[in-house]
Amino acid sequence: MNFFSSDFKLGILGGGQLGKMMLYETRKWDIQTKVMDASPEAPCRIACDEFVLGSLLDFDTVYSFGKDVDVLTIEIENVNVDALEKLEQEGITVYPPTKALRTIQNKATQKLFYTDNDVPTSPFSRFAYTSEIEDSIANGGLNLPFVWKSAQFGYDGQGVKVVRTMEDLKDLPNVECIAEEMVNFKNELAVIVARSASGNITTYPVVEMEFHPEANQVEYVICPARIDDNVARKATEVALKVSEHMQHVGLLAVELFQTQDDEILVNEVAPRPHNSGHYSIEASYTNQFEQHIRAILGLPLGKTDSKVAGIMVNLVGAEGHTGNVVYENMEDILEMDGVTPHIYGKKQTRPFRKMGHVTIVDEDMSRARKVAQHVKETIQVKSKK
Template identity: 80%
Template sequence: MNYFSSEFKLGILGGGQLGKMLLYETRKFDIHTKVLDPADEAPSRIACNEFFKGDLMNFDAVYAFGKKVDVLTIEIENVNLDALEKLEDEGLKVFPPTRALRIIQNKAKQKLFYVDNNIPTADFQRFAYKSEIEDSVANGGLKFPFIWKATQFGYDGQGVKVVRKLEDLNGLPAGECITEEMINFKNELAVIVARSASGEVKTYPVVEMEFHPEANQVEYVICPARIDAKIAEKAQEIALQLSNKIKHVGLLAVEMFQTQDDRILVNEVAPRPHNSGHYSIEASYTNQFEQHIRAILDLPLGNTASKVAGIMVNLVGAEGHTGNVVYKNIEDILSMDGVTPHIYGKKQTRPFRKMGHVTIVNNDIKEARRIAEQVKNTIKVISE
């Protein structure tokens, strides 16, 4: 099929920053795009060929949108899967496939899938209601501390909490959830696997993630990860094993823990471009967004190697600031070598909202990390 400067239509469910960055690549290739998103001011609106406003969890909205395109993909997992399944049954190419999304969309199903397929992961328990956790604690079946996770609709640190005492459960949603063993880890790692529609597979280098202790959001992504080569090889092997079992098409970001005794445990996955791959825009031969487009259109996958060491710094809304966004001191970071800011186009900031990211590239990973710290301490995302 001719995708370039043609009548072909690519549909993207979700119009956030990931969709916007996917559209950098479709514009480069002159691929006609349609985007569905519930927000009037979705970041993707300015970059797609056609924008449609609609609820991504609404069957009719997703189904009607899918009938307008030739291939349908996502930039967010929280979409109506029944509509996608019907579109697939009617012959539409949907990537990642609905069967993979049904596993990934629910964290309990994800964890059960890991167990069934011998993918190493932290011990967990599944609960239909939060109240069952209290009963389990009272009966000795669950001990503090543990991690609580909502099974659906969590994102950017939401839907996850460390529970050290019973009172920590107060205010959490009452519905289905899982609890996980709290892992004493050395590093949090991630591997992005690209899989094309015809089965070609490539992995990106292992990255290391440093998290904000309060917001449970990634602050820094470091590539290459500062780990032993054997640990990196083990992480890539597990990511490939999981990719092969789940049979996604597109990208699969696999988040992992490296334990104190150097085991690799899968935490969770995302079937789309991911925060852990943003460094690739400046640092890789083929960035993750172009790779996703190549994979879902069954084009040859690009080179995943890095040209240079890369670090990504998340730009999130400062605490105490809600309203029209201002990027304070952005000129100062632009004067630093190897620094490139990406502003997502969200007009309103609030505490810990992802508003952009900055990539730092350098031949020396230590120097890149030093500059990243300087960037983090310089730029501020505040309100007017």
């Protein structure tokens, strides 16, 4: 099939920053795109060939959107899978396949998938409603502390809470959920696996993630991870095992814990480009967004090696600021060597909302980490006064 400067049409469900960065690659190759999002101000709206305003969770809307594209992909998991399944049955190519997406969409189903396929993960309990947890604790079925996760619709730190006392249960929504045993870990790691429609597989280097303690969001992504080669090899093997059983097509970002005993446990996965791979735009031979396009179109996969050490800093809305966004001290970080900011195009900021990221590249990892800290302390994402 001819994808380039042709009538071929790629559909993307979701118009956020991941879709916007995917469109950098489709525009580079002159691939026609159609994007749908619920927000009229979605970052993707200015860069695609056709923008459709609509709910990603409405069956009829998603089904209608997908009927006239050749390949349909996602940039967010919270989409109507029943509509995607019907499109698949009618001959539309959907990647990731709906079977994989159904498993990943629900965190309880996802955890059961790991246990069924002998993939190492933390012990957990599944609940139809959060209100059942109190009885489980009272009867000795569950011990404090644990990590509560909503089974569906969690995103960017939302739908996750560490429960240390009974008081912590009070404000949680009464929904299907899981309670995970807390892991005493050394590091939080991630591996991105690319699997093409033609069956080829490759992985990106293991990255290390540093999280914001309050927002439960990644603050820094460090590539390569500062870990032993044996641990990196084990992390890659576990990620490949998940990919093999999941039979996804496209990218699969596998988030992992490295325990104090250097065991590797799967935390969760995302079947799309991922925050842990943003560094690749500047630091890798093939960035994750181009790789995703290559994979879902069955094109040869690109080289995943890094050209240079890379660190990504997330730009999130400052606490106490809601409204029209202002990026303070941008000129100061642009004066720093090896620093590249990416602004997502969201006009409204709010506390901890992802508004952009900055990549720092350097031949020396320790120097790059110091610059990343300086960047984090310098640029401020605030609202207009």
